[in-house]
Amino acid sequence: MEKLKQSKVRYYADKLAVEAEPGLTNAQLMLTNHDLKPVEPERRQWGPWNFVGFWVADSFNINTWMISSSMISGDNGISWWQSWLCVWIGYSIAGCFICLTGRIGAQYHISFPVIARASFGTWGSLWPVFNRAAMACIWYGVQAWIGGQCVTLMLRAIWSDYQDLPNTFPSQSTNTRDYVSFFLFWFGSLPAIWFPVHKIRHLFTVKAYFAPAAGITFFIWAIVRAHGLGPIVRQGSKAQGSVLAWGMVRGIMSSIANFATLIVNDPDFARFARKPKDALWSQLITIPVGFAVTSFIGIIVSSSSAVIYGGTPVWNPLELLGRFLEGANSGERFGVFIIAASFTLAQLGTNIAANSISAGTDMTALLPRYLNIRRGGYICAIVGLAMCPWNLLSSSNNFTTYLSAYSVFLSSIAGVMICDYYIVRKGYFQVRDLYSARKSSPYYYTFGFSWRGYTAYICGILINIVGFVGAIGKPVPAGATYLYNLNFFGGFIVASGTYYLLCRFFPIPATSDTWMEVGDEIRNPSVAYGADEYLDRPSSEGTDNKYGVKADEEAGVRGRNVDKI
Numbered sequence: 356m357e358k359l360k361q362s363k364v365r366y367y368a369d370k371l372a373v374e375a376e377p378g379l380t381n382a383q384l385m386l387t388n389h390d391l392k393p394v395e396p397e398r399r400q401w402g403p404w405n406f407v408g409f410w411v412a413d414s415f416n417i418n419t420w421m422i423s424s425s426m427i428s429g430d431n432g433i434s435w436w437q438s439w440l441c442v443w444i445g446y447s448i449a450g451c452f453i454c455l456t457g458r459i460g461a462q463y464h465i466s467f468p469v470i471a472r473a474s475f476g477t478w479g480s481l482w483p484v485f486n487r488a489a490m491a492c493i494w495y496g497v498q499a500w501i502g503g504q505c506v507t508l509m510l511r512a513i514w515s516d517y518q519d520l521p522n523t524f525p526s527q528s529t530n531t532r533d534y535v536s537f538f539l540f541w542f543g544s545l546p547a548i549w550f551p552v553h554k555i556r557h558l559f560t561v562k563a564y565f566a567p568a569a570g571i572t573f574f575i576w577a578i579v580r581a582h583g584l585g586p587i588v589r590q591g592s593k594a595q596g597s598v599l600a601w602g603m604v605r606g607i608m609s610s611i612a613n614f615a616t617l618i619v620n621d622p623d624f625a626r627f628a629r630k631p632k633d634a635l636w637s638q639l640i641t642i643p644v645g646f647a648v649t650s651f652i653g654i655i656v657s658s659s660s661a662v663i664y665g666g667t668p669v670w671n672p673l674e675l676l677g678r679f680l681e682g683a684n685s686g687e688r689f690g691v692f693i694i695a696a697s698f699t700l701a702q703l704g705t706n707i708a709a710n711s712i713s714a715g716t717d718m719t720a721l722l723p724r725y726l727n728i729r730r731g732g733y734i735c736a737i738v739g740l741a742m743c744p745w746n747l748l749s750s751s752n753n754f755t756t757y758l759s760a761y762s763v764f765l766s767s768i769a770g771v772m773i774c775d776y777y778i779v780r781k782g783y784f785q786v787r788d789l790y791s792a793r794k795s796s797p798y799y800y801t802f803g804f805s806w807r808g809y810t811a812y813i814c815g816i817l818i819n820i821v822g823f824v825g826a827i828g829k830p831v832p833a834g835a836t837y838l839y840n841l842n843f844f845g846g847f848i849v850a851s852g853t854y855y856l857l858c859r860f861f862p863i864p865a866t867s868d869t870w871m872e873v874g875d876e877i878r879n880p881s882v883a884y885g886a887d888e889y890l891d892r893p894s895s896e897g898t899d900n901k902y903g904v905k906a907d908e909e910a911g912v913r914g915r916n917v918d919k920i
Contacts, residue, residue: 373727376881382792383882386477388723390716393786393877394464394626401627405556406637409624409708412562414645415570416705417501417672417698422613423650424657425670426606433602435658441603442650443643445610450642452611452618454635455773460622461634462874463784467620467713468720471768472789474775474854475812477796478803481721483768483812487619488717488735490765494616495710496739497747499544502702503537504673508695510536511680512688529745540699541740547707548715548732552627555707562704567648569697573676574652576690580679581659604840608762610646611843615762618769620713631874673698711735763823766843767815770850771808778851779858783867784874790882797865807857815850 374389401409426438433441459470467487471480510517520532547558578584625634653672660669660678669675673695680691711732718731726734776782788796792803800806822839825831838845 371725373723373725373730375724378884379882380792380884383790383884384724386723386792387790387882388719388727390719390727391466391469391723392790392882393880396878399464399627399629401556401624401633402629403633403637405559406624406628406634407641408563409556409559410638410641411645412559412566412701412704413708414642414649415562415566416498416649416701417505418498418705419613419646419649420653420656420672421670422609424653424668424672426602426609426654433599433606435654437599437603438606438654439647439651441606442610442654443647445607446614446646446650447643448607449611449614449618450639452769452773453614453621453642454639455777456618456769457621457625457634457638458631459772459776460625461628461631462782462872463786464626464874464877465786465789466623466626466716466720468717469789470622470772470776472798473780473784474771474805475808476800476803476805477789477792477798479800479805479809484717484720486764486768487616488714488721488731490616491620491710491714491717492735492738493742493744495706495714495735496742496744498702498706498710499541499736499739500537500744501673502540502544502699502706503533505695505699505702506536506540507533508673508676508680509692509699511677512692512695515680528743533745538740540702541736544703544706544711545733545736547703548711548736549729552624552712552728555712558704559708562700565697566701566704569694569701570649570652572690573672573694574656576679577656577659577663577675581662584655601837601840608840608843610650612762614642615765615769615843616713617709619765619772620716623713623716624708707732710739762843763816763819763846766846767812767850770815770847770852771811771854773847774811774851774854775808775858778855779863779866781867781870782872783865785865786874786877787880787882788865791884793884797863800863805863807854807861807863810857811850811854814853815846818845818849 375384375387376392379387423438423442426433426441456467456470460466463470468480468484471483474480475483507517517532520530520535522530522532524530524534547555550558621638628634656672656675657668657670660675661667664678669678676691676694680688683691712728714735715726715728715731718726718734719728776784785797788798791799793799798805819839819842821831821835822842825836826839
């Protein structure tokens with residue numbers, strides 16, 4: 356009977372297993388599957404214009420709008436042009452970081468979870484991956500909640516009585532109406548998760564046309580109701596002196612924090628690039644331009660609300676659009692419906708791109724034998740439904756505090772990854788070893804963990820931890836608060852600097868003395884042991900390998916021979 360139960364368990368386990376290369380050991384099955392392997396040429400379908408469309412589509416979302424408009428409300432109180440300057444600076448810097456991590460994926464056609472193995476270790480990479488996956492699930496819920504608010508506006512534009520839907524929720528943070536809209540958006544998003552990454556680009560193309568058109572329409576409508584741009588642009592800054600300076604610094608850092616997730620996981624998309632340069636200029640230029648245009652619309656529309664209604668600017672565009680419904684005629688109601696529908700599409704595209712696919716890719720690495728990107732995306736959606744995202748969006752202060760906390764952890768991961776690839780390894784990866792669970796792998800380090808990577812990661816977090824405590828309302832020294840205002844840079848610089856010094860004094864294997872990117876040789880490599888003379892090598896952590904130091908020196912690579920990819 357016991358054997359029968361075991362056989363049934365094995366049968367269903369095999370049924371649940373996802374596609375993987377034959378000949379893999381049990382350990383390798385925990386490291387690879389079809390979605391984790393290097394992208395073969397047939398799936399490298401993203402050209403430069405696909406990346407342009409992706410970022411134009413991604414830039415137009417309510418989250419970007421709220422970040423820029425919240426700079427002129429809340430504690431910052433800066434003027435519209437100062438806010439826009441912060442946006443240009445912040446997103447230009449974010450674009451540079453995006454290109455740095457994206458090049459790794461575009462060159463070697465591997466995703467973030469696989470790249471993290473080089474700096475954190477074969478098994479040590481699971482914590483940064485889990486950290487990113489958990490954040491993506493939370494962010495999925497936040498974006499879905501905002502999407503639900505768009506659905507509320509659509510339904511209110513059709514049935515005005517929907518605004519007064521009876522509330523059966525005991526919570527004071529939300530109500531039945533908003534939760535029903537949230538669920539409708541969440542449920543409607545599920546079919547989009549089904550499509551593979553290299554095909555979902557068509558959704559971004561459609562969004563790139565419709566969403567900006569709706570935003571421009573809203574922009575013009577708000578200006579008309581404010582009787583022109585004059586009354587809007589004449590509004591000055593409420594802050595002066597050091598308060599103004601630090602307000603602008605926080606505005607810049609909020610823009611960068613908005614990209615903290617995408618900075619880390621841009622390789623998840625860039626790996627589908629036909630050539631590395633397809634993911635360079637298209638991203639470097641489109642990101643600051645696209646997000647600056649969207650932010651300008653958000654800033655002006657938010658500023659117009661102070662002219663139209665008086666008082667503090669409305670930082671949430673959906674709240675302002677809802678006010679447009681008050682006393683609206685049928686034409687105006689139709690206009691609100693179209694704009695809200697376009698915003699709904701914008702939120703869908705952003706949630707799929709920035710959260711669902713990212714979380715799916717990360718979860719694939721956590722349990723590759725049974726999870727692929729599609730299954731991981733659906734798990735992400737379930738977590739997003741179960742959380743309480745409305746609490747994070749109750750005010751502009753809560754929203755920006757969450758963003759800052761988010762970037763504290765991811766900036767350290769980005770610092771270690773970028774330093775490892777560009778400075779320590781000089782662009783050199785032994786791709787097949789990234790999928791190896793053997794102790795002889797140069798990325799196995801000590802029991803599969805890189806103490807150098809983790810030490811740097813923790814140091815990058817510690818530099819900001821006191822300031823974070825202050826951000827949630829606890830008394831801390833002023834210096835810690837100022838340092839926390841630069842949280843992404845602080846975490847990135849400390850983590851990358853610590854990692855470099857540790858690797859300098861405690862060298863790691865599989866590094867190059869000269870710049871050496873060998874991603875062009877990758878076609879469709881087998882990662883199974885024994886394939887293509889994949890030899891069993893001795894441990895490389897702190898020892899010389901038996902294949903000879905001379906060959907390593909001739910290849911310019913320390914610690915290991917240059918393998919054929």
